[in-house]
Each structure stands twice: as C-alpha cells, then as structure tokens.
Amino acid sequence: MQVSGPVWAASSKADVEDGQWSMPSKDYAATRYSALSQITRSNAHGLHPVWTFSTGVLGGHEGQPLVVNDTLYVVTPWPNVLYAFDLAKDGYPLRWKYRPAVSPNAIGIACCDSINRGAFYSQGRIYYNLLDGHTVAVDAKTGRELWNTQIADMAAGETTTMAPLVVKDRVIVGAAGGEFGIYGWVKGLDASTGKILWTGRNIGPDADMLVHADTFKPPYVEGPEQGARSWENASWKTGGAPVWGWLSYDPELDLVYYGTGNPSPYNAEQRIGDNKWTNSVLARRPSDGALIWAYQFTPHDNWDYDSTGPMILADVKTNGGAVKALVHFDKNGFAYVLNRATGKLLSATPFVPVTWAKSVDLQTGKPVLDLSKQTGVSKGNVRGICPSLEGGVSPASPPAYSPHLGLFFTSTNNFCMDYEATRSAYLKGTPYIGANSPYSAGPGGHLGALAAWDVAAARKAWEIEEPYPSWSGVLATAGDVVFYGTLDGWFKSVDATSGKVLAKFKVGSGIVGNPITFRGPDGKQYVAVFAGIGGDWALLAGDARSDDPADVRAPMDMMKQIARHTSQGGMVWIFGL
Amino acid sequence: MTLAINTGVGTTAKLFSAAVISLLSCMLLVSCSRHNAAPAAAASQPPGIQYEAHIAAGDRPPTGSHLTNPFRNDPATVKNGAALFSAMNCDGCHGADGSGWVGPSLADGRWRYGGADEEIFSSIYFGRPKGMPAFGGALGSTAIWNIVAYLKSLPLPTNVPTESWDDANGAAP
Numbered sequence: 001m002q003v004s005g006p007v008w009a010a011s012s013k014a015d016v017e018d019g020q021w022s023m024p025s026k027d028y029a030a031t032r033y034s035a036l037s038q039i040t041r042s043n044a045h046g047l048h049p050v051w052t053f054s055t056g057v058l059g060g061h062e063g064q065p066l067v068v069n070d071t072l073y074v075v076t077p078w079p080n081v082l083y084a085f086d087l088a089k090d091g092y093p094l095r096w097k098y099r100p101a102v103s104p105n106a107i108g109i110a111c112c113d114s115i116n117r118g119a120f121y122s123q124g125r126i127y128y129n130l131l132d133g134h135t136v137a138v139d140a141k142t143g144r145e146l147w148n149t150q151i152a153d154m155a156a157g158e159t160t161t162m163a164p165l166v167v168k169d170r171v172i173v174g175a176a177g178g179e180f181g182i183y184g185w186v187k188g189l190d191a192s193t194g195k196i197l198w199t200g201r202n203i204g205p206d207a208d209m210l211v212h213a214d215t216f217k218p219p220y221v222e223g224p225e226q227g228a229r230s231w232e233n234a235s236w237k238t239g240g241a242p243v244w245g246w247l248s249y250d251p252e253l254d255l256v257y258y259g260t261g262n263p264s265p266y267n268a269e270q271r272i273g274d275n276k277w278t279n280s281v282l283a284r285r286p287s288d289g290a291l292i293w294a295y296q297f298t299p300h301d302n303w304d305y306d307s308t309g310p311m312i313l314a315d316v317k318t319n320g321g322a323v324k325a326l327v328h329f330d331k332n333g334f335a336y337v338l339n340r341a342t343g344k345l346l347s348a349t350p351f352v353p354v355t356w357a358k359s360v361d362l363q364t365g366k367p368v369l370d371l372s373k374q375t376g377v378s379k380g381n382v383r384g385i386c387p388s389l390e391g392g393v394s395p396a397s398p399p400a401y402s403p404h405l406g407l408f409f410t411s412t413n414n415f416c417m418d419y420e421a422t423r424s425a426y427l428k429g430t431p432y433i434g435a436n437s438p439y440s441a442g443p444g445g446h447l448g449a450l451a452a453w454d455v456a457a458a459r460k461a462w463e464i465e466e467p468y469p470s471w472s473g474v475l476a477t478a479g480d481v482v483f484y485g486t487l488d489g490w491f492k493s494v495d496a497t498s499g500k501v502l503a504k505f506k507v508g509s510g511i512v513g514n515p516i517t518f519r520g521p522d523g524k525q526y527v528a529v530f531a532g533i534g535g536d537w538a539l540l541a542g543d544a545r546s547d548d549p550a551d552v553r554a555p556m557d558m559m560k561q562i563a564r565h566t567s568q569g570g571m572v573w574i575f576g577l
Numbered sequence: 578m579t580l581a582i583n584t585g586v587g588t589t590a591k592l593f594s595a596a597v598i599s600l601l602s603c604m605l606l607v608s609c610s611r612h613n614a615a616p617a618a619a620a621s622q623p624p625g626i627q628y629e630a631h632i633a634a635g636d637r638p639p640t641g642s643h644l645t646n647p648f649r650n651d652p653a654t655v656k657n658g659a660a661l662f663s664a665m666n667c668d669g670c671h672g673a674d675g676s677g678w679v680g681p682s683l684a685d686g687r688w689r690y691g692g693a694d695e696e697i698f699s700s701i702y703f704g705r706p707k708g709m710p711a712f713g714g715a716l717g718s719t720a721i722w723n724i725v726a727y728l729k730s731l732p733l734p735t736n737v738p739t740e741s742w743d744d745a746n747g748a749a750p
Binding site for chain 1: 663664665666667669670672673676677678679680681682685687688689706707708709710715734737738740742
C-alpha cells in the first residue's frame with residue numbers, strides 16, 4: 001500500500017488545548033504540537049527573553065521543562081535536581097527543589113554525557129529517572145519524594161537517561177547502555193508504589209521478551225524465539241538494545257511504542273544474524289508488557305543506527321483508506337510510515353543522503369543493502385557511509401508534527417563516515433564497542449539543518465541549513481511558528497509554511513534541548529527552552545568544555561570553531577511577545 | 578547511542594591479535610613470570626600512596642609508601658600497555674590515543690588525580706568516583722604498570738592552555 005496524496009486527518013491528540021506541557025512530547029502521540037496560537041507568523045519578530053535561570057549544571061541539557069498548574073518543572077542533567085518554579089509570582093521564584101542522591105559513577109557509565117531527557121506529570125506527581133538507575137515519584141505540590149526504585153544496574157553498564165511514560169497506573173522506563181553490552185529491557189512500574197511489575201527484554205528468548213505465541217504478531221517474520229535465534233553464539237546475552245529515547249501511546253489500541261538502540265558490540269561480525277529486536281520499534285501492552293508486534297528498521301546493524309527516536313502517531317489517508325500510522329525519522333536516514341496497529345510498513349523514504357541501503361522493500365520490510373558498505377573486522381576500513389553514526393537525525397532531537405499543515409519538522413545531521421570495525425572483548429562494567437568512525441561533511445558541506453518534511457508527498461517542503469549539526473528538538477504551534485535551537489547557541493523562530501526565520505536570539509550555550517510552549521497565568525503564550533551544549537562528548541563538547549583544568553582537548557577536525565561560539569552551562573530560557 | 582572513538586584524524590586500530598590475547602591471559606589476575614618480571618615487592622606492594630598534588634596541613638605530609646614503575650622506559654612495556662589500553666576497553670571511555678571522551682584526556686599532560694606514576698597506578702587499580710572502574714582485580718599490578726608506562730609515553734601537544742581562532746583560516750565550522 002502506498003501513501004498517496006497529502007491528505008491528513010486530525011492526529012489522535014485531544015482537541016482541547018489546555019495551555020500546559022505535562023509530558024515530555026506534549027501528548028501521547030509525541031507530536032510536540034501545541035494548539036496555542038497567540039504567537040504567529042506576523043508577530044513572532046517581537047519575541048524576546050522574559051526570564052532566565054541558571055541550573056548551575058554543566059552537563060548537556062537535553063530534554064524539556066514541564067508546565068502544569070502554573071508551575072514550571074525543570075530536571076537538570078546529573079545530579080538530576082528537580083526545580084519547581086511558581087509562574088504566578090513575579091520573577092518565578094522556586095516553590096521547592098528536590099535534590100536526590102545520585103551516584104557520581106553514573107557520569108562515567110553514561111556513554112555520552114550525564115544527560116536527562118525529562119520528567120512526566122501525572123495525577124499530582126512528577127516521575128523521572130535519575131542517571132544512576134533509579135526512578136523517582138515526587139509530589140508535584142510539595143516536592144516530597146513518594147518513592148524511589150532502583151530499576152537499572154550501573155555495574156552492568158546501565159544508566160537511565162530517558163523520560164518515563166506514564167499510562168494509567170503504569171510507569172514505563174528503560175535503560176541506556178548499548179556501548180556496554182547490556183541486556184536491554186523496558187519495565188512497567190506500579191505508579192503508586194514504584195514496584196516493578198513486569199520486565200520485558202528487547203532481545204533474547206521469548207519468555208524474557210514477554211512474547212506469547214497467541215498475541216505476538218510481527219508483520220514480516222514467523223516462528224518462535226526470534227529474539228534469540230537471530231544472534232549467532234547466543235550473542236544476545238551482551239547484545240545491547242537500550243531504550244534511551246521517547247515513548248508514545250495509542251489509547252484506543254492500548255499500545256505503547258518505543259524504539260530500541262544499537263546492538264553491541266559495534267563490530268557486527270561478533271553477532272552474526274539479524275539481531276532482533278535491536279534498531280526496532282516495539283509495541284507492547286502497558287498493563288503486563290506483552291509484546292504485540294515489532295518491526296526492525298536496521299537488521300544486523302553495521303553502523304550504530306539506533307532507532308530510539310520518537311514514534312510519532314498520526315492518522316494518514318492512503319489510497320487504501322485512513323490508516324492509524326506511526327511516523328519515525330531513523331538514524332539510518334529513512335523516514336518511515338508504519339501501520340501502528342500491525343507494524344506493517346507503508347513507506348520508507350530517505351530524508352538525508354543515504355548510502356548504506358538503496359531503498360526499503362515494502363513487501364519484505366527489509367532494506368535493500370549496498371553490500372560495499374557492510375562493515376566488520378574482515379571488511380577493513382569502509383569508506384563513504386551515509387549517514388554517520390550520529391544519525392540522519394539524533395534520536396535525542398525529537399521532531400514535531402503539525403496536524404493542520406500535515407508537516408513534520410526535524411533537525412538533521414549532514415555527516416558521512418568511514419567505519420573501521422575492531423574486535424572488542426566483553427568485560428562487564430567497561431565499554432563494549434569496537435569501531436573507529438571518523439566523519440566528514442555530507443553533500444553541500446553544511447553539517448546540519450532544520451527540515452520540514454511532507455510524509456505524504458515523501459519530500460522536503462523546505463530546509464534551513466546550519467553550519468553545525470542540528471541537535472535540538474522542534475516545537476510546532478497552531479500559530480504556524482516552529483521553534484528550534486542550534487549548537488552555536490541561536491534560538492530561532494521560523495515560519496512553518498516557508499522556513500523563513502522570523503526571530504533569533506543568541507543564548508548562553510549551544511541548544512540540545514527541546515522547546516516547549518505554554519499559556520502563563522497572565523493568559524499570554526510563552527516559549528521555553530534549555531540551553532547547555534553536551535550530549536555527545538566528541539562531537540559537541542570536546543573542546544567546548546572549560547570546567548576541568550585537567551582535561552584540555554584538541555578541537556575536533558570537523559568542527560574546529562564550535563568552541564568559538566559556545567561553552568558548557570545550563571540555563572532555562574523563556575521567551576514572550 | 579552514539580559513541581565515536583577519535584572522530585578526528587589518527588585513528589589507532591585495535592590490536593586484538595593472538596599476541597594480545599596471550600598477553601592478556603598472561604596478565605589477568607596473575608603476574609606473568611615469563612615476561613616483564615617485575616620486582617616482587619613492587620608488584621605485590623599495596624598501593625597505599627600519598628598524593629603529591631594534595632596540600633598537607635601544617636606543611637606536614639603524612640607518611641605513606643611510595644611505588645615506582647619498574648618498567649618505565651621500556652619500549653616493549655609501552656607497546657604492551659598500548660595493547661592493553663585497547664583490549665581492556667580503556668579507549669572506549671578515554672578515546673583512542675587517550676585523547677578524551679566520556680573520560681578525561683590522558684594525553685594533555687594534566688591529571689585530575691595526580692600524574693605521578695604511582696598516582697596513575699592508583700587511579701587504575703582502585704578506580705575513581707566518576708565512573709572510572711577499578712581494574713586492580715581484573716588486571717593485577719604488572720599489567721597496570723604497563724598501561725602507566727604507555728600513558729606516560731604519549732606525546733603532549735605543544736600548546737595546551739591556549740586555543741585561538743583566526744578568520745583567515747577559513748569560516749565556520
């Protein structure tokens with residue numbers, strides 16, 4: 001079935017805009033779209049900063065604040081302080097702050113900086129993960145800790161950077177650690193007590209994966225033990241499949257969707273097979289974790305193409321009728337549209353230059369590989385692979401979807417890479433990688449962009465090229481203004497229909513966070529975003545850091561000037577008219 | 578997640594060869610008798626050392642044992658240390674050539690926890706609080722001295738403290 005014609009129905013989000021931002025991606029459909037419309041294409045030029053706050057933390061400020069009941073909630077990178085600001089008072093003073101004890105060991109076990117991707121508000125509580133493998137529930141009014149559960153094991157290389165998803169009485173969480181050979185999972189916690197009610201592995205035997213023969217219906221494969229049989233020599237035991245991105249939920253289908261990360265190690269020849277279900281989207285029932293379907297974007301990953309970016313739920317009309325779809329911009333460079341009830345692939349189109357595969361076969365669901373781009377120790381140094389392992393888009397940079405324009409907006413990276421796999425030995429608690437992969441600029445020479453993507457037409461509507469990789473999330477609004485930030489520290493407001501920059505402001509550090517919008521107690525619309533470069537040591541903050549006199553690094557060849565424009569340092573910014 | 582080792586120039590291929598496996602099996606847990614015979618005292622001495630960078634109250638440093646790297650300038654030792662640096666996944670955090678990644682650069686001549694041989698030894702043996710694992714149990718003293726020798730052999734950049742930009746050298750990035 002082909003997607004045909006740019007005709008889009010309303011997304012599954014609620015029609016009533018409450019002016020709040022209570023969950024990481026704004027809604028269960030992960031649209032990052034707000035129906036607030038005071039800020040428009042005609043007045044956005046008047047946007048200016050109205051408030052700032054230093055978090056005092058230098059780690060990369062990914063994620064986003066929440067706004068609920070006239071309170072702004074901010075979680076910092078490690079040490080994961082939770083701030084609650086009173087938006088009803090002048091200067092937004094704190095109501096409280098919550099300072100958990102978080103092990104500093106987590107800083108070194110987290111592969112790529114001590115980041116946190118945000119909190120989730122539900123029924124008077126704030127839920128979020130501490131980097132050292134704990135989930136906490138905090139009373140949203142008082143800041144009192146209600147429970148604190150250890151969910152992950154740092155000694156095995158697990159850390160917790162993702163934002164939980166709360167569905168009814170379940171808090172669903174996962175762990176990072178694809179560089180440490182973890183045995184990846186998601187867990188369902190009791191929202192009232194924090195008790196772990198179920199654990200579903202992302203790889204391995206059916207029993208561990210919560211696969212039941214009568215309910216697991218993947219669209220392209222049959223037979224039991226897919227998650228174990230697709231790994232030679234039981235290599236699934238240290239096979240990775242972390243969950244460090246974004247979760248979404250369809251209340252009608254009662255399915256939670258999430259993407260899994262890379263298989264371990266990076267040297268693919270140590271794990272022959274498809275390596276299911278790494279680099280995949282998995283659909284589970286939130287109550288008991290049962291796996292309902294799964295689809296693998298990059299079988300037998302040779303290039304570190306995690307699929308942990310968001311699964312955005314949108315209803316798309318095709319020539320076969322309306323389909324409840326799931327749209328996903330993968331690190332591997334393809335934009336996917338799937339039927340979210342079945343996992344069946346509807347379309348897959350490159351949104352950045354792609355060389356590892358020629359296309360994706362809609363009948364088999366499998367990529368059509370360019371065999372000259374296969375990697376592994378026996379392949380030596382393989383050149384000219386696009387995208388790089390930074391991804392066509394970083395999963396840490398979630399796109400936004402405007403249902404009334406039918407457009408998706410995503411940050412992109414324009415890198416290609418060489419990839420030289422090396423043999424890696426598993427030693428618990430240490431990295432399990434095995435690849436050297438220097439980057440080069442992709443076609444055009446710019447290193448990033450903000451792109452507006454028309455999924456129905458399978459093409460870019462417009463694009464803003466950036467000199468540096470684009471690492472922020474995107475916010476879309478009913479005023480047809482989209483917002484994003486750049487690595488060199490510009491916060492930009494853009495005409496959603498044309499890509500024209502309407503306003504920009506230089507904030508104190510590179511932006512890797514995700515803008516949000518809310519209606520303040522004064523009835524006015526505001527936009528908030530974190531500044532604070534980080535989240536990828538080599539690429540983003542190698543020589544941009546200044547906090548440690550015992551750690552002075554040479555600039556990265558690809559981006560010799562980034563430290564000229566930014567250094568580390570977390571700030572919360574709020575803009576208004 | 579994305580973890581690129583040494584995204585700049587000068588990648589160091591991992592040398593996980595039969596020789597390294599043999600070296601590892603030799604060095605894991607026990608000192609190797611055939612090769613790199615360390616003085617028994619140095620290999621078994623508890624690394625309860627003083628830290629030269631610490632300030633002593635009353636200008637009176639506490640007494641403590643001192644360790645000396647028995648292999649310091651031996652090229653074969655440096656080579657073994659380089660192989661171990663890769664084989665034990667040190668480069669996974671500190672980058673190829675120790676150029677820095679999640680863990681700090683080990684090639685800038687600067688040290689968070691002291692740069693004397695015995696201080697570096699102690700950092701590897703016992704680990705450090707921000708996620709540096711303790712390798713003493715897995716490796717034993719002899720192998721750690723090899724890694725210390727390798728780290729001390731790394732060439733230092735000519736100008737560490739200053740980074741400057743010249744527009745004549747081209748525009749961003």
